[in-house]
Structure formats: structure tokens, C-alpha cells
Amino acid sequence: MPLDRPPPALPPVVLRAVPGSDHVLTPDALAFIADLQGRFGLRLHALMVARARRQERIDRGELPDYLPQTKEIRQGIWRAAEIPAALEDRRVEITGPVDRKMMINALNSGARVFMADFEDATSPSFSNLIAGQKNLIDYRDGTLELDDPDSGKSYRVAADPALLIMRPRGLHLSESNVLIGGQPMSASLFDFGLSLFHCGRALAATGRGPFYYLPKIEAHGEARFWNEVFVYAQEKVGLANGTIKATVLLETLPAAFEMDEIIWELRDHIAGLNCGRWDYIFSYIKTLRNHDAYVLPERAQLVMEDAFLATYAARVVKVCHRRGIHAMGGMSAAIPVKGDDAANEEAFAKVRADKKREVGMGFDGCWVAHPDLVPVAQEVFDAEMSGPNQIRKPRQEWNIKPAMLLKPHQGTITEAGLTTNISVAIEYLANWLQGRGAVPINNQMEDAATAEISRAQLWQWLRHGATVTLESGEERLFSAEWLGELVQAEIVRILERLGPNGFHRGHYASAARIVQEAVTAPVLPDFITVQAYDVLNALD
Incomplete structure (x- = not known):
């Protein structure tokens, strides 16, 4: 729909007031997210119907494959837009919920990037979500701080914090506490819209955003949807096209067959792809649910060095570097065990081995879940990666066939x-x-x-x-x-x-x-x- 002919935006109805609502859900902010919902809501519904139809075909026996109609994009010689300076070096990223104390600790962790996760690491109670948005506003204003009455400790953001990237909820989710036209609005548009409206211009002015992680994308049509949301939203808040930069969480099996196409659709706004390994395993099971040839052994036996997981990781590096963007590695979820040095060293040794595998494959950075793992991962990447990233290292010798992306792990169920x-x-x-x-x-x-x-x-x-x-x-x-x-x-x-x-x-x-x-x-x-x-x- 042309930008100069917007549909009439229905006023949103907020079903409950929680602490922080007066700062976050201002009349202008509500008007902005209502505009996004009015313009893009029906398109989003159509995309979710398309997901369901594709799953029905797979259930009937049509396995995922490279798309014949996009062969020219896959084989074409092209690159995405330049990555901004603030995102050039992402060797260690820490992820976590949008709880105030955890956000401050993550920003001070020594990681290059902190992903403020409104999706998988945050339980989406309305109070949590609004508190998270309020925390983003305070981060914008330099007032993100906490005096904990229980512990007596004070938390302040340090002088050189990690770069903040915000992760909205996935396209499949709704925000039931905000109704537009009597229906729950998109959780994605709610999370993204509020953060961009409140923080986008300030982050752009400092060159530190606005940056996003996009979860649960399954097809390049969904990437095209996000790109059109970005183009429209940037114009509405007064940002130049291409200011927003997004990293796509490559965490669904169908998306693994459309990496080039996803990057192409977001080529003005994309900074990288990330290996969301746990969600990817879940998506593999869900996508191939009707096929007994793809039954997996227990989770402990699903290692990244084998079968479909190894191929998936290799393809992320190959495609990203060919298109000039970051290939981000997976999560290390280990956390320290108080009073057990032996257990800690065993866990940290596994993290070192995992990160050495990733940097050796060509990944440009990795994820950790706890501040104590930041120096462990950084030590590996510092030793093995001399520059800010490894995009200059192509991996075109890897010939990846569709069947390799489907190969199940072999093992047992105990x-x-x-x-x-x-x-x-x-x-x-x-x-x-x-x-x-x-x-x-x-x-x-x-x-x-x-x-x-x-x-x-x-x-x-x-x-x-x-x-x-x-x-x-x-x-x-x-x-x-x-x-x-x-x-x-x-x-x-x-x-x-x-x-x-x-x-x-x-x-x-x-x-x-x-x-x-x-x-x-x-x-x-x-x-x-x-x-x-x-x-x-x-x-x-």
C-alpha cells in the first residue's frame, strides 16, 4: 500500500495499567503502534496462514528444499549494505531478559553486545514487558540504575557499556492486553514499535542503533514483511532508510533453505544471521513431525559437530560471508556453580571447545548467557580472530545439498x-x-x-x-x-x-x-x- 494512503488507524484499547505504563504507553506511542498494526496486521495474518499451509504440505510428505523460483538470488553476485561501525566487532554477545538488574549487569559484563530479549528469555506478563520498555527508555536517557533494598547494593551502567540490541517477540505471537478493532495486536509490532518510537532517534544520533534481532522467521516473505515495516517506521519517526540494522535469528528449519533470500529481502537493513541452535532443534522436530525417519535421540546427543546441526552452522557461515554480513555463533548456556571449582572448570572447558569450533569454522562472534562466560569466550576469539570479524574469509568450497540439512543425528533414548x-x-x-x-x-x-x-x-x-x-x-x-x-x-x-x-x-x-x-x-x-x-x- 502506498505510504501516502495509510488506512485509518483505530485507537488501541489497553486492558490493564501496570507500573511504567504512563511513561511507555503515551498517546503518541499508542497512535504509532496502532498505525503499524492497521497498516501491517492483515499482511501478518496472511503470512501466518502461509506458514500453516507449508506445514500441511510437509506433513503430507513434501520435504523442505531450495526454492526453484529464487535460484537467481542464490546464485547472484551481490552483497548487503555496509555494516555500521558500531556493529563491526561482535565477538562476544551476552543475552538475557529485560529485568532491570540483569540488564545493567549484562551491559557491564564486558561483552561487545547485549541482546535485550523480550522473547524467549522474558516471560511476557504485561508488567514485565512494560518494565522492559521503561528500562530501554532509561537506558536512552542514561538513567538505567537500581538501588536494591533487599541486598543494599547499587547498580549503575558503566562508562563503556555493551552495545544494546533489542529482540522483539516473534511474528506468531499476540499482545492480548492491547486490543485494536477488538482484536489483540501483534506482539512483534507492539515490542518493536514502542522501542523504535521512544528510542530510535536518540540511538541513531549516537550511531548505536536502533538495532534489532528478529526471531522465528521461517521464510523470505516474512523477511520482506519486516523490511517493509522498517521502511515505513523509519519514515514515520524521521530516520533515514537503512538506519535500522537487524540480525536474523536463523532458528527454524524452513529458513535454513532460504538464507540468501532472507538476506536479499533485508539487504538494506541486515547485519547478520545467528545460529539459534536450541530453537533450531525444536523447529527440526516440529517441521518433520510426521516423518519417522527424522526421530531424534535425546538432547544431550545432539552435538553441533554432526548431522543436520553441523551442516546448518556451515551454511550460515558460507552464506553470510558471501553476502558481506556477520555469521553469529550459538549460545553457551552454562552458569557458574557456587563453591564447586571442578564443576566450573569442566563447564568452562566445554565452552572453550565450543567457541574454538565456532571461530575455526569462520563465525564472527558468539553468545553467552552469564557474565562469567564473557572472558572465557573472548579469550578464544581474541586468540583465533585477529580482526574485528572474519567476513573476509569465504567458505564457498562447502557444497551443501538439501539432504544434508535434513540428516538426523543417530543415538539413543535413555x-x-x-x-x-x-x-x-x-x-x-x-x-x-x-x-x-x-x-x-x-x-x-x-x-x-x-x-x-x-x-x-x-x-x-x-x-x-x-x-x-x-x-x-x-x-x-x-x-x-x-x-x-x-x-x-x-x-x-x-x-x-x-x-x-x-x-x-x-x-x-x-x-x-x-x-x-x-x-x-x-x-x-x-x-x-x-x-x-x-x-x-x-x-x-
């Missing part, structure tokens, strides 16, 4: 792996319902992707009649009845640990019910967080 998936899914979701999106579990900082992998693997094993190796060495067929027994046993363990009051305050019963229903559903639900969102809103 009783321990089965019970771990149940435990992690319930524990994470219970914390998510309490308003926490980044949760330490088993010495790992877990986010929503962990719960998604866990419950999707359980569904896949149940759907395709997987055999589980018991501790005794015997084998047992995974069944819905056995799942019920294991969920019940997990509830008993939680009760013993927390007592009845802690169990109920922690919403563990709701979490267990949501997980069990998702695992036993006839069709694998797309996102368990969508199912849980209504419960979260009721509890908020």
Missing part, C-alpha cells in the same frame, strides 16, 4: 533422557508462569527454547513409538500411560522439595497439565508458550 525432558519442561514452564523467562536448571541458564525442545521430543517419541533404554539395560516402549506415571512421579518430587504451599505458589500443577496435554496432543502444538499465555495473563 530413561534418564526421558525423565530429564519431563523435569525440565515442567520446571521451566512453572517458572515462566511465575514471570521468569530465564531460569537456571541443572547449571544451565534455560529459556523457552529448552521447554520447547523437551516437550517436542516427548511428543515425537510418543507419536512414533520410540523405544527407551532403561537403567537396567532393558528396553521399553514409550507410551501415554508411562508418560502419566513419570509426570506423577515428577510432581511427587516437586512436592517433597517445595511442600504443598510452594507447589501451588509455583503453579506446578498448571505447568504439568500444559506439558502433558502438549505431549499427548494428536498434532504437535506449534508453541507451548502460546498455550500457556492465557494462563499467564490470568495469573499476572
